Amino acid sequence: MNMRMSAGGLTERSLEIIRELKDLEGPMLPILHAIQDEFGHVPEEVKPLIASELNLSRAEVHGVVTFYHDFRAAPAGRHVLKLCRAEACQAMGSDQLGDRARQFLGIDFHQTTLDGAVTLEPVFCLGLCACAPAAMLDGEVYGRVDEHCLSDIVAEARR
């Protein structure tokens, strides 16, 4: 991840990524993923580049990017903690768990801790309903999360 990039560098690197993937069938999502992998988010100035390379309008790219919550407008913290808030997890106490998480981290959902360590996000179903409540740290899932487990996860993330 290269987050401190000059504007020119950003354009150049983005164009490289876009041109590498533009011939795929349905290239937009793979491109957006690759951009986010590279920069940690989808920078606003990259949208017009994608639009012009794929011969789409800026509006169309914007519509796709904003449709998916996982595409970020700004970089996240070093770790992303997602707590499932869908029905099964709610039934198993995910609301209380969410409150605890906010307390531990001192932030609300969609925020990042001041030290830039953790971003907290709600997610609607991780497909782990049988092990509710569920959480995910940087792509690794955890089932039957209780307060104890949560504090371990948070401590791990803050390290």
Add this chain to the structure above:
Amino acid sequence: MSLVHEIDYGTPASRGQAQVTLTIDGRAITVPEGTSVMRASMEAGIQVPKLCATDMVDAFGSCRLCLVEIEGRNGTPASCTTPVMPGMVVHTQTGRLKDIRKGVMELYISDHPLDCLTCAANGDCELQDMAGAVGLRDVRYGYEGDNHVRARSDGAVNAKWMPKDESNPYFTYDPSKCIVCSRCVRACEEVQGTFALTIEGRGFDSRVSPGMHEHFLESECVSCGACVQACPTATLTEKSVIAIGQPEHSAVTTCAYCGVGCSFKAEMRGEELVRMVPWKDGQANRGHSCVKGRFAYGYATHKDRILNPMIREKISDPWREVSWEEAFAHVASEFRRIQYQFGRESIGGITSSRCTNEETYLVQKLIRAGFGNNNVDTCARVCHSPTGYGLGQAFGTSAGTQNFDSVEHSDVVMVIGANPTDGHPVFGSRLKKRLRQGAKLIVLDPRRIDLVRTPHVEAAYHLPLQPGTNVAVLTALAHVIVTEGLFDEAFIRERCDWSEFEDWAGFVAEEQHSPEATEKFTGVPADLVRGAARLYARGGNGAIYYGLGVTEHSQGSTTVMAIANLAMATGNIGRPGVGVNPLRGQNNVQGSCDMGSFPHELPGYRHISDDATRDIFEKLWGVTLNSEPGLRIPNMLDAAVEGTFKGIYIQGEDILQSDPDTKHVSAGLAAMECVVVHDLFLNETANYAHVFLPGSTFLEKDGTFTNAERRINRVRKVMSPKNGYADWEVTQKLAQAMGLAWNYAHPSQIMDEIAATTPSFAGVTYDYLEKKGSVQWPCNEKFPDGSPIMHVDGFVRGRGKFIRTEYVATDERTGPRFPLLLTTGRILSQYNVGAQTRRTENSVWHAEDRLEIHPHDAEQRGIKDGDWIKLASRSGDTSLRAMITDRVAPGVVYTTFHHPDTQANVITTDFSDWATNCPEYKVTAVQVSPSNGPTEWQDDYTELSRRSRRIAGKLEAAE
């Protein structure tokens, strides 16, 4: 009178051939296969409640209001997305449906303001109508909680609320009223083809977003108004409706801007125009519009409009307002005096392609019958006169061969020297729609016009030729078609003269016409020419659309013939989807040519020397007509400078700004003794006028315009002329003052006279137009329903004529002093010399003309974007600001001519088409250098304009 009401069928008409019969609410109805249940019910007279469906765009199925029950099927399918099936039994109103619809409406209304009484859409709101239709009486969810409606919620700022976007000068976007039906987004994509709008976010967060959450004005929006028309609520609303209120009556009329000739409903309140809404039954535009026709009508009530006749002795005097009687008497006596003193041929006139057919007919009649000479010409001289000549020679008619609907059947479209998305935007949108469906595009243009690459459209071939080499490139295309055996021999043998074809084929097959040989001076790589030729010849239905980039050259007529040759050689004539189509610039330039505006032609393109034709008019008019052609505009000006031409009546044309070599035009006008300008504004020509007769707008008169597809459309009067008289009345009164016994009470009588004298108009009457909406000439005994497509069974002239097209380089060449080639064009928001559009809010998009220059040429000259530059040619110089862009090739510069301060025609030369004198606007050798501001000529001219626009008794507007 009441509002012209249009039925919204909810989904577009199906093109299916097979017929399907089904039952809806007990009524049997038969519709084409592929029709939606929603449309079928509407055709049966049953309106299924709907919000997200409208027949300008495809079905979407998001609003969940149009649900129906179908016997034998589970659930409640949406009627908009369900196609009809034979024997289907549909119920549109059941207890279950009523409950669902009411529930859905409750959800909509729970996030919508309840300010109907003060809402701009009150009385024209589909949400309101649907709430009424489903019997909504209560909203059980309340209005609290998350919403997009209130700026503050529960004492805190509501992050979901968005303020109104008023950046567009003509309409507002109020997100708080949006129900996210996506109609605007789909209209922008499917109808206009700009893709400027999207839905951002998802679920409850979904909002309409122009561009990337931008203001409308900064987004990709071109302000065509399709979204505003599609919006079912007050979310997108014309500012004029907000200011005035809902219209109460309307009339269908025809736009007075470009040659597409869009039909509009002029929606009125009293004599005030509330808005112009494109008419879905308009056969040229099919319910679409552009920023000019839809919104830029404010010039009609602009304060600059002159409403009283004015006279002055010398052009250095201030104007003196006089009565109409005095003005007519003055012009009549001056013209008679001049003719007595300098001879019958010493006066003439210019007809307007902005005025109606009837008005144009009267002006040429006044000149031929009243002045007693044939010194009549029209502005088509400077645009499409080569089309008239070239197509007349090849096919036998001086007009395009197709209707606009034809593009829906094209497989390959070749656009030559035209920029449809700017110059003919509604046709541009229809073309883009076809291209998105898979048709291929070939563009011949020195500039990378938008069509070459624009969202979802990409030209298969762009041939970026050097300005002035059209004939060479077209002949090279023909070379490939002939030498590779791609021509359609059966078509040629049946429809054309085979020996002429053989002669022509031998000529184009010569090695010097090959793409490889011409590449050196055309700048177009040979493989592009070969690829384009193969595609056009063998790609299915091939259609050619061309514009002024073809005609405004010293070889304009030759280029038109070369185009005709290509179409004939490949058999692309005489059926839908093919043809040769000039995109005509002005609303009635086709009509003004049809009406006998040229010095050598009586109405219907019949030569003045033809005794039989003259006889028809002589008998009817009771005069003897001169059998010799009169003077063309440039000849009139030459004669004026020589001192033999002294008086001119100019209706609705600004020759000083639009004709080539401005200094020559001004010298000619200055040498005359009585220049009569009949116009809306004190235009640039009026700086040299002695009499000014105020004109009327298209909103203030009845008549007809003929568009680029030969379609005769009605213009209807919706308000009384602010100047007192419609233009045809002014010409009639002038004729009466000159002693002619004219007595037309209504333009329909003029049309009757046209029909009686002109075979191609024989079947046209106002009653007929009332019944049919519009008709394409020829309309007579042989073609009682008009002629959407010409040359179907054979060419009008008999056999199609192949003509050799030898490339002769223009005398206008680059050299060390003038190394760059200037070409000119226009942009979307402004119209021609800008007399109208500059007097509207359209100027927010284009406040000044800019010179487009390639970064390489700019860098060599030390020019930065936005710098003032001096543009000099052999004729003169002017200055304007630079815009650096790679849309133009190195060595080529480009500008528009919408603003009088730019005076682009000071630069252009007096070279012209060999056959028709059409000026060579598209090629001028120039040099560009940095500058500090306006040139001396521009300063002098500004001062002259200021002085010559003084009106006695009126204070000059503060600077």
